[in-house]
Ligand SMILES: NC(=O)C1=CN([C@@H]2O[C@H](COP(=O)(O)OP(=O)(O)OC[C@H]3O[C@@H](n4cnc5c(N)ncnc54)[C@H](OP(=O)(O)O)[C@@H]3O)[C@@H](O)[C@H]2O)C=CC1
């Protein structure tokens with residue numbers, strides 16, 4: 216049995232993670248921690264899952280790593296600087312590992328993978344992500360990661376920037392520039408989490424779309440991470456490393 220603690224346990228995703236952990240025969244839910252609860256409640260956990268908020272996840276991670284607890288992190292807001300900081304904490308606590316993934320949905324991971332594969336074949340690419348209006352960060356962690364993977368694939372293929380003759384625009388009209396890829400963020404009641412990667416070339420376009428229908432969809436990926444994190448080495452970014460992609 217792996218002893219699992221959940222941070223953000225009363226949140227939209229945390230509730231689903233708690234249910235999935237409690238239902239798994241090989242996992243034991245030993246702590247459900249949310250805002251206002253002491254982190255000490257996590258002391259008995261071997262693995263902690265974090266779905267909280269970009270503003271507080273770093274403090275949670277530092278506490279877990281310094282207590283030798285492996286972490287599976289879905290909370291977004293990680294840039295290169297934050298990842299480097301986490302690497303430093305893990306290096307100071309050998310044998311403690313962390314899996315940080317902007318999306319634990321298997322289909323979402325495949326969407327990112329297919330987008331990176333397609334990127335080298337098209338002159339143009341832009342990303343549109345669409346989420347519920349309670350989301351704190353824009354663009355989404357998934358969109359940022361997709362843009363980075365697409366940009367790397369384009370660089371490796373020797374492609375330059377996507378063509379764009381815009382010389383005058385309202386602020387934000389062309390979206391955010393992530394590694395040279397334009398990313399547009401929609402926030403709309405009724406949505407959960409969705410993304411389109413639109414690729415264009417001579418006379419044709421390809422749209423790769425992913426839709427999240429409910430938040431239980433994240434739990435198979437989270438449980439995979441919980442089961443595998445102890446066997447990883449330091450920091451792993453992205454669930455794709457566990458999916459043989
Ligand atoms: N990687 C992935 O697959 C996915 C990632 N996410 C990301 O996960 C994060 C959480 O998303 P979501 O569940 O929708 O958000 P919610 O706001 O529904 O849940 C976050 C929970 O964390 C609680 N919280 C706030 N501060 C603390 C604290 N200091 N200690 C413990 N708990 C705290 C919140 O309490 P309160 O509401 O009182 O502030 C809330 O209950 C976001 O960054 C989101 O982008 C979401 C879906 C999938």
Ligand SMILES: O=C(O)C1=N[C@H](C(=O)O)C[C@H](O)C1
Nearest residue numbers: 291317318350355356357408
């Ligand atoms: O906040 C959300 O809801 C989600 N956040 C993650 C992100 O920022 O990519 C994953 C998914 O899109 C849902």
